[in-house]
Amino acid sequence: MNEPLAERIRPKTLEEYISQAHLVGTNGSLTTQIKKGIIPSLILWGPPGTGKTTLANIIANESERPFYSLSAINSGVKDIRDVIERAKDSGGLFTSKNPILFIDEIHRFSKSQQDSLLGAVEKGWVTLIGATTENPSFEVIPALLSRCQVYVLNSFGKDDLETLLKRAIREDSFLKTKNITLKETEALLRLSGGDGRKLLNIFELVINSEEGDKIIITNDLILNKLQKNTVLYDKTGEQHYDIVSAFIKSIRGSDPNAAVYWLARMIEGGEDVKFIARRLLISASEDIGMANPTALVIANSTFQAVSTIGYPEARILLSQCAVYLATSAKSNSSYMAIKKAQEIVQKTGDLSVPLPLRNAPTNLMKDLGYGADYRYAHDFEGNFVSHEFLPESISGTSFYSPGDNKREKAIKAHLDGLWQGKY
Known part of the structure; x- marks a missing residue:
């Protein structure tokens, strides 16, 4: 009984698979494809222990395809090429039975390792299934990402x-x-x-x-x-999310002491330096925003710097950025503005662009009134002229409401002078 319990009861079929109904349930986005055996190259993105490897195995079994597996932790370019050559020999090119190449923790592959997959994926020698716990937008090269569908797996309820x-x-x-x-x-x-x-x-x-x-x-x-087996920080488990939540909430709450403490917990736990820097970037925009736009510049510079430097020195840059953000004035006005705008878009759909705002590159478009009655702001005193820039049915809707801080009070005064109360 040396085999772990999780391995002993690993599901072999879709019927045995638990959770992820949005992907493999009755109306799941992957269910029909799996049943038909027509599988695109894809990236399975989700927290640890949510069934990514199991799902990859089931896809191979259900579609009756050869299955090859690599782990990004201990595989190099040579291993990838060897598997691709074996896959080419075992499957026909451009058929629905292309071999599946499963790569666990694909986010750990370097650019050159990911590059080595491009030809095989593009030419149909293999169907790639990559598993990752990290956001593929950051960790998978664009050329490979564009050739794959991304499916998100959720933590078990x-x-x-x-x-x-x-x-x-x-x-x-x-x-x-x-x-x-x-x-x-x-x-x-x-x-x-x-x-x-x-x-x-x-x-x-x-x-x-x-x-x-x-x-x-x-x-x-x-x-x-x-109780004797509890670790200080499990960067792939619950504490990973709880501690980064405490970190961001401490910054939002303007407490630099708490922010630095939670930062230290993550650093001592071996958290990925880029993960922390990304959270700082988000906080700089979501929680500080227009109250201090320089915060976003500082956070972006921090992200770029720590990506180059790495630990242990990166901890100093992260600390400086966290303290800067925690002590900065706060505003979520831009975050709320886009949230409100998206809600309106979802309710009203694709409203027509008003004729004065449309581009008119051809005579026909000009004859149809495209661009007519548009008033060019720079032709007027103060580089401003009152104009309606929203579709008629939502004319006058307010999305951006300046926050109650020194900088945005000045912005509000400026906008009030231009728009006479609109803001």
């Missing part, structure tokens, strides 16, 4: 995790020999952080540490068994 536990008790050959009662599951679910594999690992550890065949799972039992 409470019902999914409980279903997983009950299935393990019911189907695993070892657990079936035990009399296991799930009296309380809150501690198990909380410690798993939505990670199915972690849930099963914890569960197996507890079961193996109990004597006798009758085992009642309670919160106290789980916490007592695991």
Whole structure:
């Protein structure tokens, strides 16, 4: 019984697969493709333990394709080329039965390693399935990303995790020999952080540490068994999300002491330097925004610098940026503006661009009135003339509301002088 529980009960078919109904449920975006065996190259993006590797295996089984697997942790360009050559020999070119090449943690591949996949994907020698816990927009090169569909896997919900536990008790050959009662599951679910594999690992550890065949799972039992095994910071689990949340909320709350503390927790836990820098970039725009636009410049410079420097020196730059953002004036006005604008777009659809605002590169367009009655701001005193720039049906709608801070008060005064109360 050396094989872990998570591996022993790994689903083999779509019917056995738990969660991700939006992808592989009855109306899932991947279900029909898998059933027909017409699979595009794709990237599966989601937290650890959400079934990315399992789904890749099921796709290969359901479509009856040869399956080749590499891990980005210990594979190089030579390994990739060797697998591609074997895949070419085992499958016909440009057929629906192209071999599947699964690459776990594809975000760890360098640019040159990712480049080595392009030809095989483009020519149809393999169907690539990449798995990543990081945002593919940042970690996968554009040329490869453009050749793949990206599918997002979500953390397991409470019902999914409980279903997983009950299935393990019911189907695993070892657990079936035990009399296991799930009296309380809150501690198990909380410690798993939505990670199915972690849930099963914890569960197996507890079961193996109990004597006798009758085992009642309670919160106290789980916490007592695991208190010595709790790590300071699990960058792939629940604390990863909780601590970065505390970090950003400390910056938003203008507390540089707390911001630096949570930053230190992430650094000591080995968090990816670019992950932290990206969160700072988002905070600079979402939480500070127009109150201090320089914050975005500082955060972007920090991101570029730490991407080049790395640890340990990068910690100094991250600390400087975190303190700067935490002590800056705050405003979410631009964040709220785009949120309101998107809500209007979703409600009203594709409203026509007013004729005065349309481009008129041809005589026909000019004859149709494109660009007519447009007033060029620079032809008027102060480089401003009152004009309606929104579609008629939402004319006068306000999206941007200047925040209550020194800089935006000046912006509001300026806009009031131009628009006479519109802002």
